[in-house]
Amino acid sequence: MEKKLSELVSGEEGTVSRVDSKLISRLGPMGVIPGARIKLVRVAPLGDPLEFDVKGYALSIRKDACALVHVEVSGR
Amino acid sequence: MAQTIAVIGNPNVGKTVVFNALTGLRAHVANWPGVTVEKKTGKLDDNLIVDLPGVYSLSPVAVDDLIARNFIVRDNPDLVVDILDGTNLERNLYLALLLAEFEVPLVFALNMMDVVRTRKMQVDVGKLGELLGVPIVPTAAIKKEGIDDLKRQIKTALARKPPIPSIKYSQELESRIEKVVGILAEQAGTFYPEHRRWAAIKLLENDKEVVKELRASYPGAVTKVDSVRVLDDEFAFASERYEKIAEIVKACYVKEEDALTTSDILDKVFLHKWFGIPIFMAMMWMLFEFTFHFGAPFMTMIEWVQGALSDPILESSWGGTWYASFLADGIIGGMFSVFIFLPNIFLMFLGLSFLEDSGYLSRAAFVMDRLMYKIGFHGRSFVSLILGFGCNIPAIMSARAIEDENDRLTTILVNQNISCGARLPVYIIIGGAVWGAAAGSIVYSLYALGILAAISMALLFRKTLFKGERAPFVLELGDYRMPTAKYTGIHMWERGREFLKKAGTIIFVVVVVMWCLQYLPWGVEPGDSALYKVGQFFSPVFIPLGFGIVATVGLVFGFLAKEVVVAAFAMMLGVAEDAGDLGALIFADLGGNPVIAFSYLVFVLLYVPCVASLGAIYRETGSWKWTAFSALYGVGLAYLGASLVQLIGGVWF
Numbered sequence: 001m002e003k004k005l006s007e008l009v010s011g012e013e014g015t016v017s018r019v020d021s022k023l024i025s026r027l028g029p030m031g032v033i034p035g036a037r038i039k040l041v042r043v044a045p046l047g048d049p050l051e052f053d054v055k056g057y058a059l060s061i062r063k064d065a066c067a068l069v070h071v072e073v074s075g076r
Numbered sequence: 077m078a079q080t081i082a083v084i085g086n087p088n089v090g091k092t093v094v095f096n097a098l099t100g101l102r103a104h105v106a107n108w109p110g111v112t113v114e115k116k117t118g119k120l121d122d123n124l125i126v127d128l129p130g131v132y133s134l135s136p137v138a139v140d141d142l143i144a145r146n147f148i149v150r151d152n153p154d155l156v157v158d159i160l161d162g163t164n165l166e167r168n169l170y171l172a173l174l175l176a177e178f179e180v181p182l183v184f185a186l187n188m189m190d191v192v193r194t195r196k197m198q199v200d201v202g203k204l205g206e207l208l209g210v211p212i213v214p215t216a217a218i219k220k221e222g223i224d225d226l227k228r229q230i231k232t233a234l235a236r237k238p239p240i241p242s243i244k245y246s247q248e249l250e251s252r253i254e255k256v257v258g259i260l261a262e263q264a265g266t267f268y269p270e271h272r273r274w275a276a277i278k279l280l281e282n283d284k285e286v287v288k289e290l291r292a293s294y295p296g297a298v299t300k301v302d303s304v305r306v307l308d309d310e311f312a313f314a315s316e317r318y319e320k321i322a323e324i325v326k327a328c329y330v331k332e333e334d335a336l337t338t339s340d341i342l343d344k345v346f347l348h349k350w351f352g353i354p355i356f357m358a359m360m361w362m363l364f365e366f367t368f369h370f371g372a373p374f375m376t377m378i379e380w381v382q383g384a385l386s387d388p389i390l391e392s393s394w395g396g397t398w399y400a401s402f403l404a405d406g407i408i409g410g411m412f413s414v415f416i417f418l419p420n421i422f423l424m425f426l427g428l429s430f431l432e433d434s435g436y437l438s439r440a441a442f443v444m445d446r447l448m449y450k451i452g453f454h455g456r457s458f459v460s461l462i463l464g465f466g467c468n469i470p471a472i473m474s475a476r477a478i479e480d481e482n483d484r485l486t487t488i489l490v491n492q493n494i495s496c497g498a499r500l501p502v503y504i505i506i507g508g509a510v511w512g513a514a515a516g517s518i519v520y521s522l523y524a525l526g527i528l529a530a531i532s533m534a535l536l537f538r539k540t541l542f543k544g545e546r547a548p549f550v551l552e553l554g555d556y557r558m559p560t561a562k563y564t565g566i567h568m569w570e571r572g573r574e575f576l577k578k579a580g581t582i583i584f585v586v587v588v589v590m591w592c593l594q595y596l597p598w599g600v601e602p603g604d605s606a607l608y609k610v611g612q613f614f615s616p617v618f619i620p621l622g623f624g625i626v627a628t629v630g631l632v633f634g635f636l637a638k639e640v641v642v643a644a645f646a647m648m649l650g651v652a653e654d655a656g657d658l659g660a661l662i663f664a665d666l667g668g669n670p671v672i673a674f675s676y677l678v679f680v681l682l683y684v685p686c687v688a689s690l691g692a693i694y695r696e697t698g699s700w701k702w703t704a705f706s707a708l709y710g711v712g713l714a715y716l717g718a719s720l721v722q723l724i725g726g727v728w729f
Binding site: 011013019021022023025026027028029031032033035036043044045046047048049051055056057058059060061062065068 | 164170283318337352549
């Protein structure tokens with residue numbers, strides 16, 4: 001099932017399927033590229049930004065940018 | 077022959093520690109041409125070592141990235157030393173592959189080996205070097221481990237350039253690289269002739285900077301390249317690089333999966349849904365107290381030294397002369413008006429460096445970003461705004477932690493609206509005389525008005541000056557680390573010294589000039605001085621607000637420093653500064669009208685905090701334009717605010 005990165009719930013994990021082209025130069029070097037495993041670790045206390053575990057480190061991204069990244073999660 | 081070595085690496089990999097260990101603390105700090113980013117250089121034997129800003133890639137996102145990228149691709153260093161964080165090998169190797177792709181002689185330092193050991197990770201360094209095809213030295217720079225080996229390896233590499241590894245992509249990508257290399261060879265002969273393969277890859281990736289460079293010199297070739305590129309190329313290269321990295325990491329790196337690290341546990345507390353914000357507030361309170369509370373005794377000491385230096389001059393037999401006053405009030409006074417800020421600035425930078433080096437500062441940005449973003453700032457602006465309540469100068473300087481230029485400028489330019497400690501005595505003396513017991517709520521309302529003005533201005537600047545899409549918030553939350561006294565100290569000193577050098581000279585000069593205006597023409601009473609004349613000159617502007625000449629002179633002096641406003645009134649009204657009825661006399665001078673008195677306080681709140689704050693803005697923006705803008709909009713806003721108070725007050729009273 002495809003979701004936006006901003007729609008994951010805490011602890012949910014997926015595989016990046018699509019990154020909007022205007023974010024590729026920013027997110028690519030950080031490891032957020034199609035095929036990468038990514039997990040939502042937590043949401044900031046005020047609801048934004050989000051913290052992810054990707055390539056074994058902690059990366060924080062604002063929700064508006066997360067909405068431009070698609071992930072494939074194993075749907076129930 | 078002297079050669080140039082560039083030190084590069086991701087942010088937070090201990091790059092500065094390695095740099096310092098290599099150069100032995102004799103670093104030379106200057107600015108990169110055209111920007112206010114610091115350029116640190118040092119020597120290893122006769123060779124020049126340049127410390128580049130921490131970056132994740134060679135495709136510029138912010139100013140820092142552009143500097144590092146341009147140094148590598150344009151300045152042709154003889155050797156590049158890439159510092160890798162051993163605890164986070166995957167992402168760190170990405171930059172390493174990009175550098176190898178540029179075909180520059182490389183040495184890798186695999187840093188943080190002490191943490192690798194305590195976390196029970198295992199790296200087969202020999203195999204890693206073999207797979208990468210680059211000499212690699214394990215280091216724990218903070219413990220001075222491996223530094224001698226690294227130095228030796230650098231020297232070896234300088235004497236005999238190590239072979240450059242070749243990175244091969246899938247056949248599909250390779251065939252397109254070949255086509256683009258062909259186009260470049262044929263139509264753009266002088267375009268990175270030594271690095272044609274690299275240029276081809278960047279063009280296929282649609283790297284903005286390289287495309288721009290090619291378009292500038294060979295516009296025809298750009299169209300040709302565009303016809304070769306397919307849509308997926310933008311991330312296909314990144315994907316393949318990460319695939320390659322995954323293979324390498326798998327072969328020589330063992331990381332315990334799902335082991336809960338100390339950082340994870342600390343984050344569970346510091347970023348907790350309910351506790352995260354209270355903890356952040358407590359941290360800010362501690363930083364504030366540390367900066368201003370601990371600074372106070374040092375400031376008293378500095379004032380004492382100033383008195384000890386200038387009093388004997390003023391009390392000597394020639395004490396009444398103008399040159400005695402020039403020496404004591406002009407020169408010594410000018411120097412000490414810079415020194416007086418040093419305790420606060422150094423303590424602020426010490427506290428801030430501690431928070432930054434420990435890893436908490438990025439968490440603070442994470443916790444506060446939503447609120448700050450909504451009101452036109454960045455998560456990192458909060459620290460700066462809070463510090464403004466103590467003193468705007470360290471506050472303005474703390475904004476340099478914000479990467480995005482627009483976010484940083486907004487934070488710097490609105491800080492002056494936050495009511496600093498020096499404005500409080502003015503509120504208290506005038507407020508106490510006018511409202512008596514109710515003065516407290518007047519003071520509160522002024523602080524609130526300052527916050528409101530800062531937010532409104534931030535939103536306004538966002539809509540006008542800094543339009544356009546806001547930079548995406550992408551922030552690494554690096555592992556927590558125990559800061560070391562030495563490096564936090566170095567960090568503090570390097571930042572504080574900049575204030576002395578850049579802002580200090582401006583402040584000193586302006587104070588001396590103001591002294592001259594106050595005493596010129598020679599021998600006149602203060603009431604006939606040039607500065608009084610300046611007040612008189614501006615007086616018509618303030619007549620609509622009901623401020624007389626004395627009140628106007630107060631504002632002119634207040635440009636020097638806000639605490640001087642009260643002293644100026646005392647001087648003009650011919651009473652002692654600590655006279656009990658000074659407040660009442662000032663109130664009488666303001667026509668005995670509470671609305672005018674309040675509008676005067678609003679003016680004091682909103683116009684330029686002091687000349688030193690302008691010095692700090694100049695230091696941080698590197699631009700007279702922004703410095704002048706800050707002064708002008710401050711005065712404009714103050715005038716507008718004071719007028720509105722009178723307009724609204726006039727209806728009610």
